[in-house]
Amino acid sequence: MNRILFPVLGLVIFIFGCGNNDTVPNDKSDESNNLETVLDSTEYFEKAIFADASSPTPYWNRAAWHLRNARVREGLFDLDLALEADSTYGPAWSAKADALYLMQRFEKCIEHLDVCLELSPEHVPCKLRRAEMHIHLNQFDEAFSVLNDALRIDDQIAEAYWMKGMIYRESGELDNALSSFQTSVEVNPSFFDGYIALGIAYGATSNPLAVDYYNSAIGLRPRSVEAKYNLAMYYQELMLEEAPARSIALEKALALYVSIIEIDSMNASAAFNSGYIYLEYLQDYENADFWFSEAIVRLPYYHQAFFNRGLARESMQLNSEALEDYNSALKLKPDYTQAALAKSRVLGES
Template sequence: MRILTFISFILILTSCGSDSIQTQDDQNDSTDTIPEVIDSLAFYKEKLNADPSNPAVIYERAEYYIRHAEVELAQKDLESILAKDSSNLKAHQLYADINLANLNLETSKYHYEYILKIDSSKTGALIGMGKIYAALDNSPVALNYLSAALRVNQYLPEPYFTKGLIYRSDYYRRAEEDPRKEESWERAMSSFQTAVEQDPDYYAAYIEMGVMFEEKGDSISLEYYNTAIDIFPQSIEAWYNKGMYYQTRGYVDNALSSYYTLNRLDDTWADPYYNIGYIHLIMTEELDSAVHYFTRATELDPTYYQAYNNLGLAYEKKGDRVNAKKYYLRAVEINPDFQLAKDNLNAVQ
């Protein structure tokens, strides 16, 4: 069991894309008129039939592909734009964002640097460079780029949020006795708080603050998870962490309710099923239910050796040593270094 966080820079990169180009670099050009979004591939096809090489329409289609998880098609569209006009900064930005999300750091770095050579005030590129160096664990350079973005526009939430992740990583690396550890925690919290001050709907920052308070055993973490859910009810991270909050405090019904909600949002993720199984195995001792949910977890993730071990425990408690041995052995086969399963297997031999 674990608390989900956004410490993986893969996850935070989803907020760095075409939307950031408008809000960060072109916001002074915005008007009160909100353009209608036609989310239909046929719409773009019709427009391109009239003007096949129109870069603005091709760019819009690339955004459409990204919204529908067709990233490779989006890349091809952006490559076609750049092949005809290598100075198109919006195409460079979105192409760099896509590559950064895929951790193609050198490619994304090339395109961000190209943008900054043309215009050093482009905040999307500055933030992207900050994320690259954060992913490379070069915090000083990362912070310099993020601070540069804030000098251009101090009201952007994303640089503060990314700074928070950097400071929190520093917090984790420091030994408990290091006096700078608490300073890193304070800087991380301050950065996340500043992010939500700039954008009260920046739900990822609420999750991060919830996680940090939870690690200190502070019950205020639940308020942050609930705020994240109010902003984005489909947030699997917030629902999972809320379930863990209740589970670790022994509030079985509340924990199960959170996990059931999560399963309705995404029934392909093994961890919530594992946690439900754990509750039934350890906390309520409803062994048939435990078997059901651990089995579901292994169906979704056949390498989930902890779930196989707990299946063994459930069957052993049921008095079925044959199946207990079978699942302990399976856990050891997947992870030969999993000592708990090896001990359990030896006990039923």
């Protein structure tokens, strides 16, 4: 598949966030002002381990602390200690597999997941990650089997329905994909990825329901570049027969791209797409020139931006500047046929 189904760091946090927090103090105590400092210390975790050295939980908690602070080696060491304390402790197996995934040691990751499922067959995070690995390998039947096992344990797992939807979508079963995505947000109305998936699915057929789903995603994460970008692309690619309606859609797309740049000032794609709208749809070549230039500032090797800026400048009769842009595009991509043809055209007119 083209897309990684789980944001890796997000899943690390998810796995650790689902653990046993019995050793964590109540943050409503009188010492709450010092809680963050206390928790973020070696002393705190060593005391917890000393108090219950035979339990895997305090080692697992310290591993979570290490991994949240990018100390992968220390985190793996503590996960091994957790498994020495209890070799069937599913959270440690799944967390270790996830750390291996972060390190791109995928075969080892799969080995640990298989051990996890053997020793802790009811541990849902291991099932979800194992299903994902099956999907990466296009082993869809195996993925379905693992996901259905997870749903037999807990039929309210939004991620499982979403992953089934992704498999259906890859297999061309769009109705089943939509049904699975819909179920994912029904069981968890705060499930961001489900709304994104629904937006993409409905947007592919220009169904206005896409707007509702993207807006739901934005409501959950107002600063999400992904949700805003997808919605902008929906408006940009919406082919409406009536010119006023088409103009409104393009204005909405442009506003969203500006919003994206306010969130992510180095987002070259938002700048490029703005330029493309001005060039291709609005024939506003000055604004097109401006936004393609902004894209190039953000991504100096953006050969498409040089080419399109060349088109805008050629349309304004700025042939020398256009020629420079076509040459820049060809320098970055020597086999860029469109730029070569445009260069020949400009030279023929000179």
